[in-house]
């Protein structure tokens with residue numbers, strides 16, 4: 001019992017004293033995850049919008065693949081990238097293994113299906129009357145598409161936040177491709193895994209608390225955005 | 238420049254049942270045309286075909302310019318006509334932004350947009366609602382907003398599908414007043430589909446009865 005209390009005390013001390021190692025780890029975590037999320041959104045939102053707006057042969061297959069991708073086990077992504085990036089792998093010459101770039105790529109792969117699929121679903125939920133109204137007010141096909149995307153904005157942002165939630169909490173993929181190198185590729189989740197293993201609970205606990213706070217903030221934002229995204233009912237229809 | 242709408246020998250068939258049967262007409266005056274008929278008589282179908290939102294199974298829709306030359310059915314023509322749906326079609330945005338939509342996509346300058354939108358909101362009596370989310374308007378207000386959003390872009394032809402549906406008596410009166418004022422301005426051809434006889438008689442210059450897929454004149 002005393003051991004637990006001591007661990008918490010020391011963890012809090014680390015947080016309040018803004019411990020340098022702690023800050024470094026948190027900063028790298030945010031950098032990796034937010035960069036991955038940025039690229040996942042950059043490609044995922046337009047692709048999801050395209051899937052939501054256009055019908056074409058093979059679209060169902062893509063949607064099924066994306067939905068599978070949403071539940072992709074991070075360790076499998078890590079394994080797959082490890083094989084690609086390892087010295088004897090086809091992309092070994094890029095020397096990306098155990099770098100933050102490899103971690104960003106791993107998290108990109110995890111976030112992309114979520115952002116894309118949730119964007120697509122937000123777009124198809126937009127009432128068809130919006131598209132028609134835009135057209136009858138003189139919008140070009142491109143302007144019509146932008147209008148529908150804008151109408152789906154809360155759902156899309158909710159998708160981006162869901163993507164962030166997934167990558168921030170993930171450990172399997174980045175542990176494999178990042179290697180948890182101190183001062184270089186150590187992030188919140190990988191440090192927790194390693195330090196717990198070593199019996200060094202203070203740092204692990206401090207990071208755990210930070211991760212919980214971040215996850216709490218992510219979930220509150222998700223909730224608020226989702227709620228705002230439900231348009232007020234048109235009472236007379 | 239006047240735009241003329243030529244409806245020639247239109248057929249529309251749903252489930253082997255003709256809704257429009259060889260219907261022809263010319264809309265060529267800056268007047269109010271009221272198309273009357275009971276529910277299911279094909280008013281909406283006709284209006285959508287005229288507004289190029291749907292294609293007829295047979296026959297042709299032609300838009301002619303003042304030299305009677307047929308216009309290409311491209312964005313330039315689309316931007317001269319507009320359609321107000323019975324349920325309006327409301328963007329999840331303020332009343333102001335809803336009404337400004339057509340001007341924004343046409344690349345109008347901000348200052349011009351503000352002055353045009355404020356004028357038109359004043360015209361339909363919604364100035365005090367301009368900051369409100371348009372989804373929260375009452376039905377009568379929403380209908381007026383739909384009309385404001387249509388006229389702010391100075392269209393040659395406005396199609397109004399059931400402008401008094403869902404609306405209480407008081408708002409019907411307001412909408413009638415708005416349409417009569419619009420008619421006096423004489424800037425647009427207004428084509429209304431309605432099942433409301435007293436409304437049609439109040440605002441219509443030309444009343445067209447749609448029956449058995451054709452106009453009874």
Ligand SMILES: Nc1ncnc2c1ncn2[C@@H]1O[C@H](COP(=O)(O)OP(=O)(O)O)[C@@H](O)[C@H]1O
Nearest residue numbers: 251252256274275276277278279280281282283
């Ligand atoms: N997309 C459609 N598919 C099948 N039937 C339709 C479709 N649109 C309209 N109809 C039918 O055409 C007839 C005319 O409909 P509509 O033009 O909406 O009439 P109105 O506007 O006068 O009430 C109705 O019987 C309706 O059921």
Ligand SMILES: [Mg+2]
Nearest residue numbers: 280281282399
């Ligand atoms: Mg109708």
